[in-house]
Amino acid sequence: MNSRQNELEDYKYKAYIPSRPATWWLRNLKYFLFMMRELSSVFIAAFLILFLYELSLLSKGSATHETFQLSLRSLGFIVFYVVALAFALYHTITWFGVMGRIQIVRLGNLKVPPALVTAGAFGGWIAVSVLIGYFYFKVL
Amino acid sequence: MSQQTITLKVTRYRPEREEEPTAQAYEVPFNEDWVVLDALNYIKDQMDGTLSYRWSCRMGVCGSCGMMINGEPKLTCATFLRDYHPGEIRVEPLDNFPVVRDLVIDMSDFLEKFQAVKPWIVRQEEKPVEEGEYLQTPDQLSDFKQFSMCINCMLCYSACPVYGPESDFIGPAALALAHRYNMDSRDEGNEERQEVIASEEGIWNCTFVGECSEVCPKDVDPAAAIQRTKVATTGDWFKSFLLPGSKK
Numbered sequence: 001m002n003s004r005q006n007e008l009e010d011y012k013y014k015a016y017i018p019s020r021p022a023t024w025w026l027r028n029l030k031y032f033l034f035m036m037r038e039l040s041s042v043f044i045a046a047f048l049i050l051f052l053y054e055l056s057l058l059s060k061g062s063a064t065h066e067t068f069q070l071s072l073r074s075l076g077f078i079v080f081y082v083v084a085l086a087f088a089l090y091h092t093i094t095w096f097g098v099m100g101r102i103q104i105v106r107l108g109n110l111k112v113p114p115a116l117v118t119a120g121a122f123g124g125w126i127a128v129s130v131l132i133g134y135f136y137f138k139v140l
Numbered sequence: 141m142s143q144q145t146i147t148l149k150v151t152r153y154r155p156e157r158e159e160e161p162t163a164q165a166y167e168v169p170f171n172e173d174w175v176v177l178d179a180l181n182y183i184k185d186q187m188d189g190t191l192s193y194r195w196s197c198r199m200g201v202c203g204s205c206g207m208m209i210n211g212e213p214k215l216t217c218a219t220f221l222r223d224y225h226p227g228e229i230r231v232e233p234l235d236n237f238p239v240v241r242d243l244v245i246d247m248s249d250f251l252e253k254f255q256a257v258k259p260w261i262v263r264q265e266e267k268p269v270e271e272g273e274y275l276q277t278p279d280q281l282s283d284f285k286q287f288s289m290c291i292n293c294m295l296c297y298s299a300c301p302v303y304g305p306e307s308d309f310i311g312p313a314a315l316a317l318a319h320r321y322n323m324d325s326r327d328e329g330n331e332e333r334q335e336v337i338a339s340e341e342g343i344w345n346c347t348f349v350g351e352c353s354e355v356c357p358k359d360v361d362p363a364a365a366i367q368r369t370k371v372a373t374t375g376d377w378f379k380s381f382l383l384p385g386s387k388k
Contacts, residue, residue, distance in 0.1 A: 016155070017239075018236075018239065020304050020305055024301060030351055031349070031351070034301070034350070098348070098364075101361065101367070102368055104368070111282075
């Protein structure tokens with residue numbers, strides 16, 4: 001090792017390391033929306049846990065299940081479901097919105113344009129929703 | 141008619157005499173075709189020769205003059221005074237980096253990460269020169285061209301809210317460049333880079349805020365590159381899981 005390298009290794013300078021305030025995500029709208037998307041996962045997880053619990057009650061007989069279902073009609077649960085639905089929609093829309101940028105779809109030698117990939121994701125979502133709605137309202 | 145002026149509030153940090161940065165206001169002539177870098181050069185040449193900042197090409201190619209302009213990471217050579225006039229302009233060093241002096245940040249962490257992803261073509265075996273070039277079709281080029289436009293300006297690191305608190309994160313530009321070389325049909329370094337990019341500090345640390353792509357002056361879209369790498373890495377993992385011993 002030559003003297004120049006030694007000199008560089010020994011060189012220490014004073015630098016200012018800025019701190020990040022806990023409210024950094026309120027600094028601009030994009031950071032705020034990102035944090036809301038992260039928060040949406042909490043509501044979606046809570047909904048799924050509730051849903052799994054409801055399914056587990058089915059094994060305890062219809063009376064137990066119906067009692068629980070009735071309790072879900074309280075104002076608190078309705079507010080929770082509305083908020084969870086809003087977050088789930090926001091999460092889904094933002095993810096499908098960027099799908100074209102992430103997923104490269106090829107048909108033979110042809111690259112499908114990103115806008116079409118995104119449109120396909122939204123189209124598929126709508127089709128599945130309509131299908132579920134049809135079975136729920138017409139068949140069941 | 142008197143010359144119009146505009147005020148720049150510039151961060152000053154002189155480590156030999158200050159513990160923390162302060163803001164200093166300079167009133168400079170306002171010209172329609174001036175960018176922030178022109179105003180900084182005016183301050184340096186005409187008002188205060190002690191002001192320190194980096195710049196080089198003045199044409200959005202070298203990536204040296206990135207700074208925070210009114211809280212947003214921008215190239216000062218591509219940020220016009222007219223977009224802020226008659227308001228003030230706050231000029232600060234790039235966020236998320238240690239400040240060495242005034243507007244100069246320490247970029248050594250970025251350079252280490254940049255090197256770690258091997259941003260060059262890796263060949264397992266070089267073919268002899270007499271066999272000619274490694275040919276590539278326009279379609280193969282289009283797979284990575286967008287990601288090769290990076291000028292290492294570090295605006296994406298400054299905008300990234302993950303890199304701020306978690307400086308171990310490899311970061312947007314380095315990961316985008318890793319993707320660029322992985323997608324290059326001439327490259328064979330995917331597995332060598334995998335150790336870094338698929339590590340905890342790599343792609344999985346990215347939560348897809350997307351701000352890196354928003355601030356990128358060259359439309360590189362590092363956020364998309366990272367998500368595409370996630371998809372490819374997951375596919376490779378499933379492939380190696382289902383077909384052990386298979387080559388990617």
